[in-house]
Amino acid sequence: MREQARYYIVEGSALPKIFRDVAQAKLLLETGEAETVNEAVLKVGISRSAFYKYRDCVHPFNNMLSGRIITFQAILRDEPGVLSSILSVFAASGANILTINQSIPSNGCAAVTITVTTAGLHETPEELLRKLREQKGVLRFEILAG
Numbered sequence: 001m002r003e004q005a006r007y008y009i010v011e012g013s014a015l016p017k018i019f020r021d022v023a024q025a026k027l028l029l030e031t032g033e034a035e036t037v038n039e040a041v042l043k044v045g046i047s048r049s050a051f052y053k054y055r056d057c058v059h060p061f062n063n064m065l066s067g068r069i070i071t072f073q074a075i076l077r078d079e080p081g082v083l084s085s086i087l088s089v090f091a092a093s094g095a096n097i098l099t100i101n102q103s104i105p106s107n108g109c110a111a112v113t114i115t116v117t118t119a120g121l122h123e124t125p126e127e128l129l130r131k132l133r134e135q136k137g138v139l140r141f142e143i144l145a146g
Contacts, residue, residue, distance in 0.1 A: 021046045022054045071115045073144040078105035082137030094120035
């Protein structure tokens with residue numbers, strides 16, 4: 001009978017270099033920076049046999065908050081620069097914008113939904129929301145999902 005797999009969370013610097021290199025090669029393949037296993041292993045400097053030996057055992061741990069997706073909903077005044085200032089706040093915070101949807105403005109206002117990933121966020125979502133609400137032309141800004 002096969003023993004049940006056991007997992008550990010270990011800081012990357014404590015791992016043997018080969019495990020970090022295999023993880024890097026897998027990332028190159030996932031992102032398209034390398035098209036083939038051969039290309040990926042050449043870029044990180046390991047053998048194909050080492051890659052295949054460990055590829056199914058090495059899984060990078062992603063902090064749940066770092067990859068979190070949040071959808072914001074806003075009501076903005078239909079004035080030049082309002083949406084641009086909102087997008088600048090997202091950029092300064094390190095949030096990565098995935099989608100932007102805006103309704104056709106009516107009565108001087110437009111509904112906007114913005115979905116972001118928090119992988120590079122330098123502040124809490126609550127702090128980001130506070131800064132967004134303070135922007136000129138924002139009538140309402142709230143977290144819709146996430």
